[in-house]
Amino acid sequence: MIxxxxxxxxxxxxxxxxxxxxxxxxxxxxxxxxxxxxxTRHGVFLFVFFAAGPVIGINYGRYGSNxxxxxxxxxxxxxxxxxxxxxxxxxxxxxxxxxxxxxTLSLCIPxxxxxxxxxxxxxxxxxxxxxxLPYHKNTIITSIxxxxxxxxxxxxxxxxxxAMVNVHRSLKRYRLHKKIKVSTTHSLAILSRRxxxxxxxxxxxxxxxxxxxxxxxxxxxxxxxxxNVYPYLAYKQSFRxxxxxxxxxxxMNSPKRRRYVDxxxxxxxxxxxxxxxxxVDSAVKSLGLxxxxxxxxxxxxxxxxxxxxxxxxxxxxxxFNQRLIEHxxxxxxxxxxYIFALFDEDxxxxxxxxxxxxxxxxxxxxxxxxxxxxxx
Numbered sequence: 512m513i514x515x516x517x518x519x520x521x522x523x524x525x526x527x528x529x530x531x532x533x534x535x536x537x538x539x540x541x542x543x544x545x546x547x548x549x550x551t552r553h554g555v556f557l558f559v560f561f562a563a564g565p566v567i568g569i570n571y572g573r574y575g576s577n578x579x580x581x582x583x584x585x586x587x588x589x590x591x592x593x594x595x596x597x598x599x600x601x602x603x604x605x606x607x608x609x610x611x612x613x614x615t616l617s618l619c620i621p622x623x624x625x626x627x628x629x630x631x632x633x634x635x636x637x638x639x640x641x642x643x644l645p646y647h648k649n650t651i652i653t654s655i656x657x658x659x660x661x662x663x664x665x666x667x668x669x670x671x672x673x674a675m676v677n678v679h680r681s682l683k684r685y686r687l688h689k690k691i692k693v694s695t696t697h698s699l700a701i702l703s704r705r706x707x708x709x710x711x712x713x714x715x716x717x718x719x720x721x722x723x724x725x726x727x728x729x730x731x732x733x734x735x736x737x738x739n740v741y742p743y744l745a746y747k748q749s750f751r752x753x754x755x756x757x758x759x760x761x762x763m764n765s766p767k768r769r770r771y772v773d774x775x776x777x778x779x780x781x782x783x784x785x786x787x788x789x790x791v792d793s794a795v796k797s798l799g800l801x802x803x804x805x806x807x808x809x810x811x812x813x814x815x816x817x818x819x820x821x822x823x824x825x826x827x828x829x830x831f832n833q834r835l836i837e838h839x840x841x842x843x844x845x846x847x848x849y850i851f852a853l854f855d856e857d858x859x860x861x862x863x864x865x866x867x868x869x870x871x872x873x874x875x876x877x878x879x880x881x882x883x884x885x886x887x
């Protein structure tokens with residue numbers, strides 16, 4: 512029998528599917544949202560950790576055959592009106608190239624250094640002496656990530672916090688610990704439950720042994736939790752139940768604008784990004800820990816992917832990044848984000864979509880226009 516479905520039934524079915532799909536989707540992300548509701552979020556207070564306006568940076572990856580040399584970076588970054596850059600290594604050429612530019616750098620210690628750093632303070636001090644001390648007076652280094660997305664990798668996660676502690680101790684020895692924060696980046700795969708966002712939790716295998724001591728370290732050192740957020744990946748794995756416009760920050764004036772209210776917190780959402788961010792806050796709270804500032808260490812949208820990945824397009828990439836910037840300007844709770852990425856990386860392994868996240872071509876020209884002005 513064919514029955515006419517009412518609007519209410521359709522909306523109900525949509526959110527049931529969304530609950531299921533986000534719960535199983537693999538994606539990544541930082542803290543809470545500017546909602547469209549007057550209801551107060553539990554446990555929320557405004558961190559003055561960040562500037563009054565949104566902080567928007569860019570990731571600089573180098574697995575590309577035509578990526579410009581480090582010396583060309585400052586002018587290219589300035590051309591985007593961006594003043595914050597995140598790297599995936601400690602290359603002195605990059606650090607030196609940003610000297611006296613006013614552009615900040617977030618550096619990264621490679622994953623394979625973590626085991627030795629955890630047991631050898633002198634190894635951490637060597638890194639600080641060789642890669643930080645010669646440059647920090649002229650280059651604004653704001654943070655060091657100890658590894659990248661290693662929380663679920665046993666060969667690294669068991670040593671992660673002790674490695675971070677040793678890096679912090681080394682910075683403290685040179686009185687740089689207040690200027691340069693120590694953290695590590697996480698994929699949202701660290702969450703075993705993500706939806707509804709108020710019920711999110713970390714995987715039991717790491718919640719007490721890795722995540723809890725890690726967050727306590729971050730709180731003690733006044734450092735942010737760094738999380739990679741990828742609405743595209745959540746959409747890709749659950750496209751049948753997540754509308755594309757919900758992942759792309761549906762326009763505020765859209766007559767068909769969707770709205771989801773968390774049944775437990777009462778918070779209203781109009782986009783996937785804010786749902787993912789609040790799930791991080793809730794997971795931290797589930798450990799009995801206080802709210803912590805979060806930085807979105809990676810976020811973006813690809814321009815291309817495998818055949819059939821129609822949502823991965825140049826226009827959708829432009830729309831997502833532009834609406835992300837506009838959304839961040841409206842949020843009452845300002846959250847720093849680093850867009851992924853400055854360039855495409857055609858030498859990356861894995862799925863084709865991994866290669867197509869750049870804002871610029873190798874010659875420095877823009878793929879599409881994104882307005883990030885004034886510089887933020």
